[in-house]
Amino acid sequence: MTSTQEQKKNYLLPIAMMIALFAMISFVTGLQNPMGIIVKNQFGASNFMSQLGNFANFIAYAFMGIPAGLLLQRIGYKKTALLAVAVGFAGVGIQYISGQAESFVVYLTGAFVCGFSMCMLNAVVNPMLNTLGGGGNKGNQLIQVGGSLNSLSATIVPVLVGYLIGNAAQASIKDANPALFIAMGIFALAFIVLFFMEIPEPHMIKEKAAVKDNHSALSFRHFILGAVAIFVYVGVEVGIPNIANLFMTSTPESGGLGIDTTIAGTVVGTYWFLMLIGRLVGASVGAKISSKAMLICAAVLGLIFVTLAMFMPVETKVSMPVFQSDISFGLAEVPIGIMFLVLCGLCTSVMWGGIFNLAVEGLGKYTAAASGFFMVMVCGGGILPLLQGAVADSTTYMTSYWVVFAGLAYMVYYALIGCKNVNKDIPV
Known part of the structure; x- marks a missing residue:
């Protein structure tokens, strides 16, 4: 009984961090919505071009989806999460630089890099929360809590960005800096906390097993x-x-x-x-x-x-x-x-x-x-x-x-x- 209580106590912080990362996924992804309005105004973009930031963010999943799963198997939850957080910090940082350089191309690059991070985080947080919860109903419950916070964060993003930058239709990327700084700060905090945490790694590949299978999903x-x-x-x-x-x-x-x-x-x-x-x-x-x-x-x-x-x-x-x-x-x-x-x-x-x-x-x-x-x-x-x-x-x-x-x-x-x-x- 004491061992179980100790395990739950030890995992309370990583559970909280994974739920927070659930929120970060929707926060960074949701930024592309108001940013679309900003770049449409700043660069005179069409409706098609205004969605390119959102496109760059999501198309990264096509490149990173399968590699993210392989990373989980090869280096485990913790290192994959740390890498994802670092990449996310870099992506938001590039979007900040795009505001200083007033470059649409640099902005799209930042959105693309953010997409890599979001894909990796998505691949990590679901199975990790399930593992930290011990699987079964408890693991599913933690995932539902994470999903709910994900939705809450998505709810707040357009409202918060509107509050921080005022009229997005008359704003430039520089005016979105407060929101970008918030995202970078949370990424930095997440990296530090994750670095010092112990996390179970039940799905890492310990040894290679070559088994041929004629079928797949x-x-x-x-x-x-x-x-x-x-x-x-x-x-x-x-x-x-x-x-x-x-x-x-x-x-x-x-x-x-x-x-x-x-x-x-x-x-x-x-x-x-x-x-x-x-x-x-x-x-x-x-x-x-x-x-x-x-x-x-x-x-x-x-x-x-x-x-x-x-x-x-x-x-x-x-x-x-x-x-x-x-x-x-x-x-x-x-x-x-x-x-x-x-x-x-x-x-x-x-x-x-x-x-x-x-x-x-x-x-x-x-x-x-x-x-x-x-x-x-x-x-x-x-x-x-x-x-x-x-x-x-x-x-x-x-x-x-x-x-x-x-x-x-x-x-x-x-x-x-x-x-x-x-x-x-x-x-x-």
């Missing part, structure tokens, strides 16, 4: 379709608030609404807050409702919300509750279509878990490799919003949400048909 059709669903999902999750933010903050002459960026930040922050609520509800009912049923309901409801958003007249305004910088709620007057887009946060909140569970069901020994491949497919969070930005440039902001509609329709197909395991003959 990619031998399963439902996994391949599920990997595509993850690609689409992350693009939908990111594209909805990013393009909505551009729509709200752009001038009426360029097809936007001309809403103050601070107010727009609270509206976007409310989208992420609803994701937090959705994840808490999803975690509480997850044991009673199947992943398939949850994904069907979420995707269909998302389709309804996006359809209403596209066809509702912009002139019809509503006063919707928004999450403000003083951690309270107020009212913001926005077109009713924007409100329906914000409500999509309730739907996107539970999709990752549903898709992941359906895609790895029946994979057995191939599940670990499948998880690494999923990290690669997170790059959809950069590609689909880029495509949506291009559509917005050639048509209108709301027309671009047909890209989101198509993504949600695919997830409905996957939940209804594509998730069926038709490869049960493969030994797992």
Whole structure:
């Protein structure tokens, strides 16, 4: 009993640090949303180009997803986490330098380097929290806590950045320095704490074992379709608030609404807050409702919300509750279509878990490799919003949400048909 208590006491600090890193992932990733508005103004960028920072951040997952899993096996949790934190510090530092140099290319480089860090951290924090919690229900509970803090951080980012820099539509990258300094400070603190902590390393490869296997996770059709669903999902999750933010903050002459960026930040922050609520509800009912049923309901409801958003007249305004910088709620007057887009946060909140569970069901020994491949497919969070930005440039902001509609329709197909395991003959 004493040994167990001692172990829990020893791991309390690393558990807290991993949960904090969960928040850092969404903080640094979420920075690309308001930064998109800033670079659009500072460099006269199109909607397409304004999403290149977000694209650079997420496309790094395509390069680093599988190597991150290999790093975990070869050098362990601690060294991988330390490397990820150091890379993250460097990435944010490069974005700071881009403000001094007033260089769009340097900014994109920093966003790309940050993406490497976020991918590595994502590969570390989930299995590490599960291990520190002892696996099972306790490990899952810690991951849910981390995921909730991830959503809370995503809620605060657009609101905090709006508060720190004022009007993002008239700001330059230099004005984002306070937010960048906060990120760099947390990375530095995380590195110091991690360096002096002891962390269990149950999954490091101790010796090489050459065993030929004629099958892999990619031998399963439902996994391949599920990997595509993850690609689409992350693009939908990111594209909805990013393009909505551009729509709200752009001038009426360029097809936007001309809403103050601070107010727009609270509206976007409310989208992420609803994701937090959705994840808490999803975690509480997850044991009673199947992943398939949850994904069907979420995707269909998302389709309804996006359809209403596209066809509702912009002139019809509503006063919707928004999450403000003083951690309270107020009212913001926005077109009713924007409100329906914000409500999509309730739907996107539970999709990752549903898709992941359906895609790895029946994979057995191939599940670990499948998880690494999923990290690669997170790059959809950069590609689909880029495509949506291009559509917005050639048509209108709301027309671009047909890209989101198509993504949600695919997830409905996957939940209804594509998730069926038709490869049960493969030994797992």
